[in-house]
Amino acid sequence: MHAYANPARFLRIARPLTAPLLLGGLLLTALALAWGLFVVPPDRLMGETVRILFVHVPAAWLGMGGWMAIAIASLVELVWRHPLATIAARAAALPGAVFTAICLATGSIWGRPTWGTWWVWDGRLTSMLVLLFLYFGYIALAQALAREGSSTRIAAIFGLVGAVNVPIINRSVVWWNSLHQPPSITLGQSAIDTVFLVPLLVATLGFSLIFGGVVLARMRTLLAEVQAEARLRRRALEAPV
């Protein structure tokens, strides 16, 4: 791991990787969404609204996966003190928040025709909304700490503590009676018919590649910001008074 903690070495890998990840992700996502919109047959009960599945499920997966990325990066930062981990956590926060918001919005749009309501305060919906607020808190905290130039350890602790919510989101439909349905895809089996499952998996892969590409691009931006600031500071110190 030490080998990749070096920013220069990281950039050498990240620079050629960003564009293929983004482009490949966009292509796969476009393919999966077109497949989901035009090829897949309507569901036996939900009819056409089943097509929202292909955006909702990948977005939910990345909303939770984004926070797991923050939590792992926070752990690495706290234990190994790698500055690159700090930057990785900050980079994952914004796309994670965006995907969580997409998940909530598409779920709400699907809920209106299916359940008969835009929103209910059941375990799954509430814990997902809490995740969105955790993202907002994390982004604000990390930005404030970066601006002040103070230690980012508080943000890392916040990232680890917030991870408690992820298994709660995952288990909320099992532990409690909820309006949201229990998991359709569990280890090794799926209650989703193959015609829906295959484009769903392609969409999930596509969304994930986009997420990876955005995180790499944002990490490069944040690294460049840090370098530019350091250079300015050095120049200010060297300048004749």
Add this chain to the structure above:
Amino acid sequence: MNSPRSRPALKPKHQRLVLVVLAVLALFGAGLLAAWGLRSQANYFYVPADMVADPPAPGQAVRLGGMVETGSIATLPDGITIRFVVGDGQERVPVTFAGIAPALFVEGSGVVAEGALLANGTFAATNLLAKHDENYMPRELEGMSTAQARTTVAETLE
């Protein structure tokens, strides 16, 4: 990070690792305990078995969730009120509702009714929410055997 004494260089790192892992474990334990404690309070609805075993006070706003029993939906003579039975495999609760039911409200499917239990044991619903189950299946495949379904899917994908 080099300490002046010839201490093994990795030690503080490992110390932090152990501390952070212990803290995370304690934290997750606390979170799980809290969620466990919420078990009965965080339920979005009562199932008929709960409602029969420990009935809420008549008139108290509660939600009842379960399966709409097959063949139980009937329209009352007034033309707007529907009557159906919600069951969970153990108990059955009759429900009345006057209003527009969601499109997915069908017999043999899940429903969450908001309303109150009347003194006579009937649940008077003021709002119905359809509960979708975890199964996603195209319309044409309903009622088919797995082998038939596979053939149809293969034809669709050709």
